[in-house]
Amino acid sequence: MKLYSFSPTPNNRKVEAFIKHFDLPVEIHTMGFRDQENKTDEYLQMNPMGKAPVLQDGDFSLWESNAILTYLATLHPETGMLPADARGRADCDRWLYWQAFHLLSIIISLSDKKKSLQKDIDLNFGVLDAQLEGRDFIRGDLSIVDFAIAPYLLASRALVIDQTPFPNVQNWLARCNELKGMVETVYKPPGT
Numbered sequence: 001m002k003l004y005s006f007s008p009t010p011n012n013r014k015v016e017a018f019i020k021h022f023d024l025p026v027e028i029h030t031m032g033f034r035d036q037e038n039k040t041d042e043y044l045q046m047n048p049m050g051k052a053p054v055l056q057d058g059d060f061s062l063w064e065s066n067a068i069l070t071y072l073a074t075l076h077p078e079t080g081m082l083p084a085d086a087r088g089r090a091d092c093d094r095w096l097y098w099q100a101f102h103l104l105s106i107i108i109s110l111s112d113k114k115k116s117l118q119k120d121i122d123l124n125f126g127v128l129d130a131q132l133e134g135r136d137f138i139r140g141d142l143s144i145v146d147f148a149i150a151p152y153l154l155a156s157r158a159l160v161i162d163q164t165p166f167p168n169v170q171n172w173l174a175r176c177n178e179l180k181g182m183v184e185t186v187y188k189p190p191g192t
């Protein structure tokens with residue numbers, strides 16, 4: 001299996017962190033943004049969106065980072081990262097969709113100086129903070145949703161958000177930051 005990745009970005013880091021945390025047998029192929037490998041015909045055959053990450057497993061190409069996380073966790077039930085029961089699975093889906101729509105909308109809008117995000121931040125961080133009350137990780141034990149969400153909040157562009165009103169989120173992020181997979185995917189610019 002091979003992962004095509006733009007390593008430093010959260011969409012990619014979440015999958016790399018998951019692979020490295022569990023030492024999964026997946027080769028990671030890091031692409032450079034300038035090389036435009038993601039726009040070649042060969043790449044577009046794997047992902048017509050021309051984006052990363054992409055997982056190539058034999059003749060199966062899978063794009064969308066959360067789908068890749070779910071696939072890897074399904075192939076590797078020994079990781080215990082994706083519950084098999086309907087409610088546990090639906091709970092994971094809930095947080096994956098929340099990340100892909102609500103959280104990402106906030107992160108993307110942070111660069112829009114004209115837009116006031118405070119109401120959205122209060123709502124979404126408030127919901128996450130309440131979920132983390134009395135829990136070490138989002139579902140209690142570590143699961144794919146922690147890998148899916150934490151990289152966006154640890155990314156430099158999210159650091160402008162004042163997290164002090166959300167102490168459970170801060171403590172959880174500190175815990176996530178120490179996970180083996182997260183430690184091993186801290187971006188180091190070439191030559192450092």
Ligand SMILES: N[C@@H](CCC(=O)N[C@@H](CS)C(=O)NCC(=O)O)C(=O)O
Nearest residue numbers: 006009011050051052053064065066
């Ligand atoms: N929703 C997708 C987003 C993928 C995405 O936007 N990837 C970016 C890097 S973070 C990319 O490949 N950008 C290059 C481009 O659009 O040319 C996912 O979660 O996998």
